[in-house]
Amino acid sequence: MKYLLLLNNDRRDWDAWRELSTEEAQAAREEELPKWNELWPWLEQQGIHADGLELGDPAKARVIQVRDGETIVSDGPFAETKEQLGGYFVAECKDLDQAIEFAQRVPVAKKGSVEIRPLVTQ
Amino acid sequence: MKVLALIYGAEGRWDSFTEEQRNEVYEQYRAFGRQAGDKISDGAELAGTRSATTVRVRDGETTVTDGPFAETKEALGGFYLLECKDLDEAAELAAQIPGAATGAIELRAAAQ
Numbered sequence: 326m327k328y329l330l331l332l333n334n335d336r337r338d339w340d341a342w343r344e345l346s347t348e349e350a351q352a353a354r355e356e357e358l359p360k361w362n363e364l365w366p367w368l369e370q371q372g373i374h375a376d377g378l379e380l381g382d383p384a385k386a387r388v389i390q391v392r393d394g395e396t397i398v399s400d401g402p403f404a405e406t407k408e409q410l411g412g413y414f415v416a417e418c419k420d421l422d423q424a425i426e427f428a429q430r431v432p433v434a435k436k437g438s439v440e441i442r443p444l445v446t447q
Numbered sequence: 448m449k450v451l452a453l454i455y456g457a458e459g460r461w462d463s464f465t466e467e468q469r470n471e472v473y474e475q476y477r478a479f480g481r482q483a484g485d486k487i488s489d490g491a492e493l494a495g496t497r498s499a500t501t502v503r504v505r506d507g508e509t510t511v512t513d514g515p516f517a518e519t520k521e522a523l524g525g526f527y528l529l530e531c532k533d534l535d536e537a538a539e540l541a542a543q544i545p546g547a548a549t550g551a552i553e554l555r556a557a558a559q
Contacts, residue, residue, distance in 0.1 A: 329493060329526070333516050376489070378528070379558040380451060387534060389541040389552040396542040403455055403553040406517040410555065413451070415491070421500065428502035429509045438516045441500040442523070445492040 327417050328424045331440040332433040333408035339383060360432040367430055368416075371423065375416035383409040408437045415444070449488070449557040450529045450537040455521040456550030458495055475545040483540055489528035496522045521550050 345353060368375055383402040390397045402409055411433065418424040421441070428439035464472070480487060499515040515522065527544070531537040534556060541552040 327491070329491065331516070331523075378449060378451065381556045381558045383555065385556065387538055387554045389538055389544075389547050389554065390550075391542050391547040396538075396547075398538055402555075403453070403521075403551050404517065404519045406519070408516055410453075412558075415489070425500065425502055425509075425511055428500075429504050434502050434504040434509075437503075439502045440516045441502065442496075442515075443494040443498050445494050 326420065326424075327415065327444040327446060328421075329442045329444060330414040330416065330424070330428055330431065331410055331442065332412040332414070332431060332437070333440065334411040334433060334437045336407055336409055338436060339409055339411075343382065343384070357432060364430050364432070368427070371427075373416050373418060373423070373427065375414045375427075377412060377414040379412040380410060383411075411437070448531060448533065450531055450534065451555045451557070452527040452529055452537070452541050452544065453523055453553040453555065454525040454527075454544060454546040454550065455519075455553065456524050456546050457520065458522045458524070460549070461524065462495075472545060479543055479545060482543065483527075483529075486530055486540060487527050488530050490526060492525040493523060524550075 342350065386402045388399045388403050416427060418427060424441050428434055428441055431439050433439060496515045501512045501514065501516045503510045524546070529537050529540060531540065534554060537554050541547060541554055544552050546552060
């Protein structure tokens with residue numbers, strides 16, 4: 326079964342990151358890196374292939390809607406939620422239990438949340 | 448640049464559709480796929496939010512809850528990963544996604 330894992334960061338963390346200088350942001354990333362590096366060998370050991378992407382600032386999101394043939398473009402994320410999407414994985418897992426085990430090992434789960442959504446396969 | 452297009456829509460609407468209506472929507476998506484061609488590098492339809500599971504770890508304890516992390520009127524129903532030269536091109540493409548006419552498409556650029 327294929328799953329989408331949505332990695333949601335606390336909005337306060339996004340706000341804090343925006344205040345960092347380039348050097349501070351780089352240092353913060355390097356501090357996070359070892360936590361992520363624990364995840365990769367686990368995925369390999371489990372035989373899980375995961376594609377993923379880290380996303381930029383949700384404040385730079387754009388929302389596109391078409392109504393009566395007119396395209397409306399607005400700024401900012403679609404939903405003003407306490408947590409905001411910061412990245413995702415698409416992974417083939419044995420079952421939901423394995424996907425949950427994967428999710429709890431993602432560093433984001435410790436500060437924000439990881440939402441698991443099964444994909445529809447046709 | 449890589450741009451994630453998140454497709455939001457009212458789930459109740461989709462649930463109320465007949466198979467014929469769903470096939471019509473699928474056909475619109477296939478047409479979009481043909482038109483966008485290699486500007487689409489990935490994409491999928493998500494199963495309904497009833498099958499969502501949210502995982503949080505606090506002080507070493509894992510909490511698993513049913514449902515999406517946030518209850519919103521319009522739910523995430525699918526996504527495309529687009530390969531575009533900039534966000535403007537991604538916005539033009541996103542306006543062609545069938546879900547833009549009934550729900551909304553959120554565009555998120557990849558981290559630099």
